[in-house]
Amino acid sequence: MNMHSSVNSTTAFDTSSQSDQDVLISLDHVSLSFGGVKAISDISFNIKKGEIRAIIGPNGAGKTSMLNVINGFYHPQEGTITWRGKVRRKMKPYEAASNGIARTFQNVALFKGMSTLDNIMTGRGLKMKTNFFWQCLRVGPALKEEIANREKVEEIIEFLEIQHIRRTPVGRLPYGLQKRVELARALAMEPELLLLDEPMAGMNIEEKTDMSRFILDVNDQYGTTIALIEHDMGVVMDLSDRVVVLDYGRKIADGAPKEVQSSQAVIDAYLGVSH
Amino acid sequence: MAFDLFLLEVIVTGLLAGVMYALVALGFVLIFKASGVFNFAQGVMCLFAALTLAGIMEKTGWPAWVAIPLTIGVMIALAWLIERLVLRHLINQDPIILFMATIGLAYVLEGSGDIIWGSDVKVLDIGLPQGAVDWLLDTHNFYIEKLEIFAAVIAAVLVGVLAIFFQKTRIGRALRAVADDHQAALSVGISLRTIWVIVWSVAGIVALVAGVVWGTKSGVQFSLSLIALKALPVLILGGFTSIPGAIVGGLIIGVGEKLAEVYMGPLVGGAVENWFAYMLALAFLLIRPQGLFGEKIIERV
Numbered sequence: 267m268n269m270h271s272s273v274n275s276t277t278a279f280d281t282s283s284q285s286d287q288d289v290l291i292s293l294d295h296v297s298l299s300f301g302g303v304k305a306i307s308d309i310s311f312n313i314k315k316g317e318i319r320a321i322i323g324p325n326g327a328g329k330t331s332m333l334n335v336i337n338g339f340y341h342p343q344e345g346t347i348t349w350r351g352k353v354r355r356k357m358k359p360y361e362a363a364s365n366g367i368a369r370t371f372q373n374v375a376l377f378k379g380m381s382t383l384d385n386i387m388t389g390r391g392l393k394m395k396t397n398f399f400w401q402c403l404r405v406g407p408a409l410k411e412e413i414a415n416r417e418k419v420e421e422i423i424e425f426l427e428i429q430h431i432r433r434t435p436v437g438r439l440p441y442g443l444q445k446r447v448e449l450a451r452a453l454a455m456e457p458e459l460l461l462l463d464e465p466m467a468g469m470n471i472e473e474k475t476d477m478s479r480f481i482l483d484v485n486d487q488y489g490t491t492i493a494l495i496e497h498d499m500g501v502v503m504d505l506s507d508r509v510v511v512l513d514y515g516r517k518i519a520d521g522a523p524k525e526v527q528s529s530q531a532v533i534d535a536y537l538g539v540s541h
Numbered sequence: 542m543a544f545d546l547f548l549l550e551v552i553v554t555g556l557l558a559g560v561m562y563a564l565v566a567l568g569f570v571l572i573f574k575a576s577g578v579f580n581f582a583q584g585v586m587c588l589f590a591a592l593t594l595a596g597i598m599e600k601t602g603w604p605a606w607v608a609i610p611l612t613i614g615v616m617i618a619l620a621w622l623i624e625r626l627v628l629r630h631l632i633n634q635d636p637i638i639l640f641m642a643t644i645g646l647a648y649v650l651e652g653s654g655d656i657i658w659g660s661d662v663k664v665l666d667i668g669l670p671q672g673a674v675d676w677l678l679d680t681h682n683f684y685i686e687k688l689e690i691f692a693a694v695i696a697a698v699l700v701g702v703l704a705i706f707f708q709k710t711r712i713g714r715a716l717r718a719v720a721d722d723h724q725a726a727l728s729v730g731i732s733l734r735t736i737w738v739i740v741w742s743v744a745g746i747v748a749l750v751a752g753v754v755w756g757t758k759s760g761v762q763f764s765l766s767l768i769a770l771k772a773l774p775v776l777i778l779g780g781f782t783s784i785p786g787a788i789v790g791g792l793i794i795g796v797g798e799k800l801a802e803v804y805m806g807p808l809v810g811g812a813v814e815n816w817f818a819y820m821l822a823l824a825f826l827l828i829r830p831q832g833l834f835g836e837k838i839i840e841r842v
Contacts, residue, residue, distance in 0.1 A: 388715065
């Protein structure tokens with residue numbers, strides 16, 4: 267739908283065995299189970315640099331588990347994950363973060379007692395390196411660093427149009443704005459891959475429009491690769507370059523929004539049943 | 542005139558005693574702020590730190606300036622051990638589970654202190670000023686302990702540094718972030734393990750300061766761990782999450798206690814000092830449960 271649309275036509279339903287340069291992350295034959303319950307079984311797909319990739323599927327299809335695997339909350343029992351051309355071992359969440367993977371959560375996970383500004387500043391933590399000693403006194407290099415990073419944060423605040431709530435403790439904000447602050451915190455990490463878990467859940471039309479615009483702008487202006495889970499099919503079709511569809515922990519379709527939409531398997535499993 | 546001076550003396554003594562309580566309360570606030578856990582072992586940590594310092598000095602005869610950094614090292618090692626052996630296995634558990642773990646920790650620490658350093662009362666003398674301020678005593682017949690003034694200065698410095706550290710620095714923000722939401726903290730690249738080691742180290746060092754001051758005042762003995770009980774009303778007054786609150790709470794309790802003892806004591810037969818703090822805390826719980834400076838927690842239902 268935008269400048270990346272060319273990638274859609276090359277491969278339609280099987281993208282697992284690719285090794286081109288522009289693949290950012292690729293998951294091959296990944297399986298994840300909790301005790302006897304299989305959350306993800308033998309799923310392969312990849313995300314290319316600069317694209318917006320949607321992961322859809324009915325409730326319980328394993329979408330969130332998929333994100334949790336990518337950012338290191340869960341470690342799959344089988345399969346490999348190739349990040350920037352390197353097969354990665356067990357990656358801990360904070361390692362994923364320092365590798366440029368940021369995310370938001372389905373039920374907003376903000377630091378409720380802290381102000382909007384402080385919440386976003388936590389996203390800069392990895393970019394700040396001064397040691398404990400300077401930090402204790404907040405002088406010298408620590409102060410300099412603080413100011414430099416604060417500038418970046420102000421830029422993001424302006425970008426997402428949340429100047430007016432800068433000092434408000436986020437616990438007091440309405441839900442839609444909390445979602446936006448969460449996006450801001452993730453953006454503050456200047457991620458290469460941004461994972462959005464239902465960024466528009468529980469929003470009204472106006473808020474959804476805003477959020478869609480922000481997602482497209484992030485992708486456009488910062489060149490950030492985005493993987494998002496979303497239930498609103500209209501939004502998915504509008505935003506995404508490619509869509510992967512999960513059902514009961516299996517992949518049932520993968521390709522451009524139009525192709526996926528017309529796939530019989532998808533209609534059976536998803537569109538026809540739950541919506 | 543003489544009466545006013547007496548009142549002033551009571552108030553000042555109370556304030557300084559309050560600072561001593563506040564020092565202990567500070568350790569609680571630190572860990573509570575950064576992990577949402579009430580650390581039952583904080584009092585024992587004060588004891589353990591003082592005991593280690595006194596023990597090292599007694600056994601080796603090394604001067605204080607060698608023994609103190611050594612003790613700080615021990616407290617940091619202790620923090621690391623606590624993370625490694627206890628906290629790491631309790632990620633994403635309820636605060637109450639962590640609280641129970643700290644109760645266990647209190648007993649382990651108390652026992653180890655006993656085994657390593659013996660159970661007799663130790664004298665701790667690292668050269669802190671002691672006795673009355675002579676000049677005031679001579680000229681105005683006004684009694685203040687030097688040690689208490691020293692404690693007040695130390696507390697002021699500690700609070701200043703900690704307040705800035707918590708509110709305005711990267712590590713401070715990370716600490717508060719961890720207290721709020723483990724998963725979200727992980728997702729922005731905060732390592733829980735590092736944070737916990739830092740928090741417990743800082744709490745351990747604060748415990749050492751409190752332990753040294755109390756130990757110098759009344760000897761290092763196992764009843765030292767009971768000063769933790771006095772820190773509780775301080776925390777309820779000041780709010781569990783506020784560093785300035787710990788100080789103000791301590792001061793209020795200190796002064797209130799002394800005033801109550803002097804003016805109410807004779808009416809009810811004395812010993813008001815022993816229960817006054819708890820009654821005050823109880824009253825506060827009824828009126829303002831979040832304390833003077835605590836964060837009001839609003840649960841959306």
